[in-house]
Structure formats: C-alpha cells, structure tokens
Amino acid sequence: MxxxxxxxxxxxxxxxxxxxxxxxxxxxWKRQQFERTSRPLPLxxxxxxxxxxxxxRVHVQGTVRTFGDTRVVSLFLVNEEDPKTKSKDSAxxxxxxxxxxxxxxxxxxxxxxxxxxACDPEDRLMAMLYRHRxxxxxxxxxxxxxxxxxx
Numbered sequence: 001m002x003x004x005x006x007x008x009x010x011x012x013x014x015x016x017x018x019x020x021x022x023x024x025x026x027x028x029w030k031r032q033q034f035e036r037t038s039r040p041l042p043l044x045x046x047x048x049x050x051x052x053x054x055x056x057r058v059h060v061q062g063t064v065r066t067f068g069d070t071r072v073v074s075l076f077l078v079n080e081e082d083p084k085t086k087s088k089d090s091a092x093x094x095x096x097x098x099x100x101x102x103x104x105x106x107x108x109x110x111x112x113x114x115x116x117x118a119c120d121p122e123d124r125l126m127a128m129l130y131r132h133r134x135x136x137x138x139x140x141x142x143x144x145x146x147x148x149x150x151x
Contacts, residue, residue: 002099003052003060003077004035009090040103043071057081058093070110075100096142109136109146
C-alpha cells in the first residue's frame with residue numbers, strides 16, 4: 001500500500017523578487033508532497049493501523065471482514081492534525097491518495113455483491129436500476145479508480 005497527500009504552508013520568502021514596494025516581504029504558499037509505502041498489511045481480520053509519517057499525524061486505518069472466501073477491506077486516510085496548533089489551512093491535507101495492490105500481483109478487486117432481496121424499497125429500486133452496473137470499489141466522498149485483471 002502507498003499513501004500520498006499534500007500539505008500547503010504559507011511562508012515569508014526573504015528574497016529580492018518577493019520584496020514589497022513599501023518594505024517587507026510577500027508570503028507565498030509552499031506545496032509539500034508526502035508519500036510512503038508500507039510493508040504488506042495483514043488481512044487476518046484484525047484492525048489495520050499504519051502511520052506512514054508520525055510527525056504529520058496522518059494514519060491509515062481500516063478493517064478486514066471475511067465473507068466466505070472473499071475479504072472486504074475498508075481503508076481510510078485519517079488526518080489527526082489539530083487545527084488549533086497550526087493555521088487551519090496548514091493543518092489540512094490535500095490530494096489524498098491510497099494505492100493498494102497485492103504482494104503477488106494477483107487481482108484484488110472483485111465485483112461487489114449486493115443483497116438481492118433488500119427490505120428497503122429504495123434499496124430495491126436502486127438494485128433494479130443499477131443491476132447492469134458493476135461496482136468493484138467505492139469511496140466515501142472521494143473517487144475510486146479500481147483496475148481489475150483483464151482476464
């Protein structure tokens with residue numbers, strides 16, 4: 001697994017090209033990219049907790065559930081930076097990304113199973129409307145790009 005994110009910090013640059021006409025220097029936003037790769041994570045049903053860069057207070061947390069011979073893995077990139085200790089903008093993370101693959105190169109995304117006889121009328125309607133759509137992964141307020149084995 002690989003975790004990536006960006007932070008922006010506002011800094012005063014003391015260079016002639018950033019000097020204001022009436023003295024002082026301009027503040028500019030500086031972009032910092034962070035990227036860390038983990039060792040293989042266990043899929044034994046225990047909670048997943050990985051801290052790619054402790055000083056950034058960014059963690060990957062997740063769970064593994066087993067349904068028959070299939071494992072369903074939920075992963076979240078969590079920002080625990082306290083905006084009260086820094087400026088609010090500097091405490092946020094931008095362009096978050098988690099890249100997940102198997103250690104042996106095997107396909108890890110399979111068609112998501114849906115309950116065929118949902119009790120809720122809206123769930124039944126959605127299941128009928130999207131019955132020909134295949135879902136391999138989904139995000140919570142984020143986009144997901146799932147690449148599957150071409151076979």
